Structures are given as structure tokens and as C-alpha cells.
Amino acid sequence: NAGVMQNPRHLVRRRGQEARLRCSPMKGHSHVYWYRQLPEEGLKFMVYLQKENIIDESGMPKERFSAEFPKEGPSILRIQQVVRGDSAAYFCASSPFRQANTGELFFGEGSRLTVL
């Protein structure tokens, strides 16, 4: 059973470009979470999605950031007009149930975005 798959693992963008990060949850998991980690810091929650629905986007900046989890295909975190401050590692996690009910999250290896 493959784990949470994220791609690309590394992404370099120039200021003003768009970044698209993809996440395929573990088989059988319908709950997806995106977190951001700045260097030497812990993870900060961004958004929680179920298939075709954004459940909680309270941690996601209101501008330039969007997320989706379509009926078919991976979840996508999209950052438009990237700025240097967007440079970070973005982690996707999945679970079979809502995290608040079960606890453990299964993380991908992360996508490391560098904005030049």
C-alpha cells in the first residue's frame, strides 16, 4: 500500500510565477491536509479537504493560495504570483477519517518550493 505521494519533491520558481503542488493520499483515505514548514520551524496548518470539498481553509492566506481535491485525481495546492516568503516545504497528510476523531496523520515526503 503506497504511502502519501507528493510531487514535485523540489520546485524552483521565479517571483511572480505559479507553483502547483500535488498530493495523492493513501489508498482508502478521503481526508487530505496541507501544512507548511518554514526552515527550523514546526508545521503550520493550511487547509483541510475531503473529496470535492474544502472543509477548513482557516490557515491558508486569503490571496494567491488555493487548494482543491477533485473527485478524480490528486489534491492540488496552487500558489499564484509566488514571492520569496513562499519558499518553504509543503507537506500533505491524509487520514481515513476526520483527524479530530482518530488522531494520526500520514504524511508525504513534502514538496520544497524555492522562490528566486
Added chain:
Amino acid sequence: SQQGEEDPQALSIQEGENATMNCSYKTSINNLQWYRQNSGRGLVHLILIRSNEREKHSGRLRVTLDTSKKSSSLLITASRAADTASYFCATDDLTGANNLFFGTGTRLTVIP
């Protein structure tokens, strides 16, 4: 903010010694978890302790939870070089928030 704080920020020990890391948090919780992160990799779940539990063991790991002090500790016994990693505590909160709140981590280095 519910975000936890780990202590110490960094810890360096010799192989075979025990490593103890502490975590403090701010609001009441349902459970507390510890995760491990190797450099440049994703997080791996280690252990979950519920608010009505005081101590839990898993292999060489021992976790304690003191809800009156809003603190937890992670003990790794007989450490190995392969234990070198960052360790994070993570909590939920009683509002039923959809996410985990992570601490800033303890960077553990085990010297062979």
C-alpha cells in the same frame, strides 16, 4: 494559539544514552502525538497518548502526559545513531479543530 513548545530545541547525546524531550501546550486536548522527521523528509507518527492516559510505551519509546501541567515528555532509551532526527509534539484541541498543532521541534543528534 495552541502551538506547542518543545524543550530543549537541540539535544546531543552519545549512542546508548537516553534522550528526553519535553513538550508544553496551552489549551485542553483530546490527545497528544509525537512525530519524527529525518532531515529533508516527511513526518512519521511515533505514538499517540490520550488525555485520560498518563503513560504509554512503544518499543524504546516512553511517553508521559500531565494534563494538569499541560506537558508531555518523550523518552528514547538506549539511543542509536539512527535516532538522529527532529521530534515534534502535536496536539488537537477540544474545539474539534480539523488540524493538529505542531510544536517547534527538538533536534536530536546521537553520536556514534
